[in-house]
Amino acid sequence: MSSAVRQWRRPPLIADARLRWALGLGALLYLGLALASLEVNWARVSEGLVRGWRFVEGFLQPDFSSRSDDILLGLQESITMTITATVAGVALSIPFGIGAARNIAPAPVYYCCRALIAFARTFQEVLIAIFFVAMFGFGAFAGFLTLTLSTVGFLGKLLAEDIEDIDETQVEAIRATGAGWWQVLDYAVRAQVMPRLIGLSVYRFDINFRESAVIGIVGAGGIGATLNTAMDRYEYDSAAAVLLIIIAIVMLTEYISGFVRRQVQ
Amino acid sequence: MLRIEALGKTYRTGDRALDGISLTVAPGEVVGLIGPSGAGKSTLIRCINRLVEPSAGEILLGGEAITAVATRHLPAVRRRIGMIFQEYALVERLTVMENVLSGRLGYVPFWRSFLRRFPQRDIDAAFALLDRVGLAAHVDKRADALSGGQRQRVGIARALAQEPELLLVDEPTASLDPKTSQQIMQLICEICAERALPAIVNIHDVALAQRFVSRIVGLHGGRVVYDGTPDGLSTTVLERIYGVADWSALAQPDGERCDAAPAALLATGAGL
Structure with a gap:
């Protein structure tokens, strides 16, 4: 032994x-x-x-009232921008996401959609916003375009990857029934990716709201513009009020999107 | 009737999966396809509904050359051939009813399937099938809420919803426990007998195959090395199919085959 x-x-x-x-x-x-x-x-x-x-002192005594009109206007603009850009972005990202999925799209379509998504993802939102502000002038329209483009980049990529990860046997089974391409997409692909698509869209909604505050600083309208003005005037108490509102809304959307994502899983 | 002539398949990697397979399946005949992993069983049945493109040979279903059909017209061919899968391959997030109705996709236009507005006739047929496989109580459950045996029943109902002329069955019991496996095999065989539906059943469990089918085709290395009755599966034949091993434990067939004796089966199948 x-x-x-x-x-x-x-x-x-x-x-x-x-x-x-x-x-x-x-x-x-x-x-x-x-x-x-x-x-x-x-x-x-x-x-x-x-x-x-x-700045910290301003935070301790946030002033919601003296600039309340500006704040409300900016807030309204930001929320409008967020909602419209999220809806438009999601709607556009679905065809691009499908086109950028290697397992269901033909090669030429795949490369075009991939290139477009890669392009949309290359530039940070602030850079895109500067570009659109230069093109369309100051205001919420430039912000809307910026957020739409970056939503397409974000969701298109994630949706494409999700479609590439689906269970192929389910696709094969639906194809074997004699289903056409659109029917396969509807029954075998959509059924598998839908919950995550909903979750990601809601998540993108709250990213878009946060981004709307940032791109406002470079002139793309919304609450960011209000914040920028307050900072430029050294009105830290008003700026603090804006920041507190942003934090509250982000926390609220975060909570709601978390809830929605749990529900659809 | 299905006729396969000199079917060959060479994958792009150079693997020769099928090599000159010729096979005829008569109306109402249930054929058990056995062979080791990699023998080409799965490739063979997938060539029949062209989920895999054959590289040589011809397949005729009811006189029509399936192998000559243009890709564009494939759905019209596939809807005539029902398929049952190893891991059920149900769309997990759809309801049982949607899964069964998906068997009708080759027959209805896109808008109808998209809006889930199937013709009343299809819905009646789907309910009848769910009754037949014993799942009438689970119509609106999601497929992933069912047990393995129940899921395979949905798979069977989906294939039958196509009103197929031929059933392709790919390892129907591979993910099921022994008792459920027998029930599922019995159900498939009963249904084939009821409808005089010809079927090719890939199965790796030789004992199960011997018990339920009347004709066995053995594949090895992409070639047919045996074609005959289950009784003919001698040790020599099994060695030719699978290679050398101890085959003495394999029970002799006990004459319970379904398409040979459907009446006897219906009696024992009451508990399904």
Whole structure:
């Protein structure tokens, strides 16, 4: 009977011990150098702290009333922008998402839709907003176009990936009944991706609201524009009121979208 | 009647799945297709409804060359051939009724199927089928709420809703327990007998095949190496199909076959 104790250790992720140590030490060294290269102007920081404190003070006494008209107008614009852009974006992303799914779309359609979605996703919302503001002028229309485009990029990609992940045997079974292409899409594909599509659309709704606040800063209208104006005037109490409203609405939409997503699963 | 002549299939990877298969299935005949994994059983039945494109040979259903039909007209061919799947392949998120009615998709225009407005005749037929397979109480349940045996019954009802001339059955019992497997095989065989519906049943359980079908076709490496009665499955034949192993435990067929003796089966099938 063999009495030797057999040792076992989990095999390391990187088998070569020298490479493992070199990578670890290299990462540490890089972090050290990177931290050393940061130039911090401490005088500027102490000055900024004062300004930051005024901001915090504004937050402690948010002023909802003196700019209430502007705030309400901005809010109304933002919500309109969010709803219209989400509806238009979802409606457009469905055909593009279907076209960008490799398993159901023919190759030329697939490449066109993929390219379009990739293009829509390349630029951050703020950049797209700057472009549309330059093209269509200040206001909510530029914001609407920005959010629609980025919704198509976001939902189109996720929908396409979802369609590529569906259970193929269900598709095969429906095809075997003699169903046409649209019927296969309706019975085998839609049935499988619908709950997630609804969940993602609601999720995109709350992203769009948050983004509407950001793109307003570059002139695309909505509550962001109101916020920007307040900041420019150093009216931190009004700005704080706007931010608090944004936070409240985002939390509300987040809660609602979470609830909806749980329901459709 | 189904006639397959010199059917061949070579996949793009170069794998030769089928090699000169010739087979005739008479009206009302139930054929059990056995063979090891990779023998080409699944490919063979998928060539018949052209879910897989054959690379050589000819398939004739009721005199029409299925292999010559243009892709555009495939739905009209597929709707004549019912198929039952290994993992049921129901659309999980649709109701039982929608799954059964999906068997009618080849017959109704898109708008009707999209609005779920199927002709009354189809709906009556679907209810009758659900009664037949014993699921009348589950019409509006979602398919994923059913047990394995129940799901396969929905699969059977969906295939029958097509009013097929031929039934293709791909490992119907592979995901079921032994008792349910027997019930499902019995149900399939009874239904085939009732309607004089010819069927090809892929099955890896030799004992089950011997018990329920009257003719067995053995595949090995994409070729037919046996075609005959279940009684003819001697050790030599089984070795030719599956390779060398101990076959002594395999029970001899006990004459309970359905298309051979449908009356006897109907009596034992009362508990289904």
